[in-house]
Amino acid sequence: MNADAERNIETLLSAITSGQMRAGTKLISRIERGEEGLVPILRALYRMGGHARIVGVTGPPGAGKSTLINKLVGYWRGNGLRVAVLAVDPSSPFTGGAVLGDRLRMSDHHGDAGVFIRSMASRGQLGGLAKAAGDAITVLDAMRWDVILVETVGVGQNETDIMRHATVVVLLQTPMGGDDIQAAKAGITEIGDIFVVNKSDHPEAGRTAILLEEMIALGQRLHADRTWRPPVVKTRALDGEGVPDLAHHIDRCFEAFAANSASARARLREQTRHRISEILQNQLDKRLRSDENQWLDALIDPVIARDSDPYAVADELLKRITS
Ligand SMILES: Nc1nc2c(ncn2[C@@H]2O[C@H](COP(=O)(O)OP(=O)(O)OP(=O)(O)O)[C@@H](O)[C@H]2O)c(=O)[nH]1
Ligand SMILES: [Mg+2]
Missing domain, CATH: 3.40.50.300 (P-loop containing nucleotide triphosphate hydrolases)
Structure with a gap:
């Protein structure tokens, strides 16, 4: 990350954590639009919450x-x-x-x-x-x-x-x-x-x-x-x-x-586990939809022709995405 980007993040973080409404509204809009590059900010914010x-x-x-x-x-x-x-x-x-x-x-x-x-x-x-x-x-x-x-x-x-x-x-x-x-x-x-x-x-x-x-x-x-x-x-x-x-x-x-505290902790653990899997699914989803993944198209026709199957393709995709 370059120095400018880091400074921008610092400025935004301090605006959010000092409770500035406009900064909050704008950041939520960026999240809603699915804007790229917000992960470093969200990571820092999560740790403050x-x-x-x-x-x-x-x-x-x-x-x-x-x-x-x-x-x-x-x-x-x-x-x-x-x-x-x-x-x-x-x-x-x-x-x-x-x-x-x-x-x-x-x-x-x-x-x-x-x-x-x-x-x-x-x-x-x-x-x-x-x-x-x-x-x-x-x-x-x-x-x-x-x-x-x-x-x-x-x-x-x-x-x-x-x-x-x-x-x-x-x-x-x-x-x-x-x-x-x-x-x-x-x-x-x-x-x-x-x-x-x-x-x-x-x-x-x-x-x-x-x-x-x-x-x-x-x-x-x-x-x-x-x-x-x-x-x-x-x-x-x-x-x-x-x-x-x-x-x-x-x-x-x-x-x-x-x-x-035991049951509260169990609930919190379950919620956090779900949050992690939600983020993972979103990331997988995004990668699958991205233009670079047009090769997925090539795998679909064989499935329709029953020369392949959706389980094998899913496995294959997971391997490609995570490698
Ligand atoms: N009679 C009566 N009507 C109510 C009461 N509370 C809400 N309403 C009416 O019920 C309607 C729906 O209220 P909302 O608060 O929009 O309900 P909501 O659950 O948020 O609706 P959605 O977000 O669309 O799912 C409105 O016309 C309210 O005025 C109540 O205690 N008694
Ligand atoms: Mg409502």
Whole structure:
């Protein structure tokens, strides 16, 4: 690396670690564009992180995640905390213009230097975290926000993605019929550390909360080693009812995880392992797509003709890429 490049990195690092919003915004945009050459910066930033409380908020489209986050941010600001929100852009097939929607729902905090709000496109990964979300969290963590809230749309299996990035996962549900909840949500208790029944102004809210409690009880019986029992909190995000209670449970959850260091460490190890494999997959993906790899094209036709097979080609590619 030449001296100029090194100086640029130093300048950027100091802007990020002193929490300059513009530097953070610009760097996240560069990450989103998949710009080359960011790895040295991300490496340095990662090593400076590990301080923020990372809270994932997930749940079905339209459950009220953004509205609730807006209220949570307000609550924590009242306690003097600095909060960043990363809304991994709700996939547009569900809600067109979602980015604008998020801005509007979180507009209470416009102009507050203690709040950072950023939407990210999920690039067609239905419901999943944007590929770039992990790197964006690295940036936000190094900016020393006290809390980082990550909003994602939970759709089926992708709901588990968020666990890979967040320390505490809040899973939103809306009031619904018992059959719906049973059918849609086998395994639901594997995901959330805290369950929220939002839109508690709806008459079915109480029943939904009871059903969730029952499912959690069942989950606890299946996992006798679990020390944390997920609470169910009812909220009305529109007017903030239940938000202090939710914030209290989030605090309790962080405390419980901190107190049980063995399981917290196991979780962190699993997350870190996943992060490494995610980076590896991204790198492989990039190399496979790069122009120099047009030789991959030559390997495809024999597979179609059944003179070769995709397993052999994958092996061959791995050898070529890593050699
Ligand atoms: N009645 C009622 N409506 C609510 C409540 N919370 C949110 N809403 C409404 O539900 C709609 C969706 O809210 P959002 O906060 O955008 O939901 P979201 O989960 O972020 O949606 P996506 O990001 O598109 O998945 C909005 O029209 C909100 O005003 C609530 O407690 N009660
Ligand atoms: Mg939203």
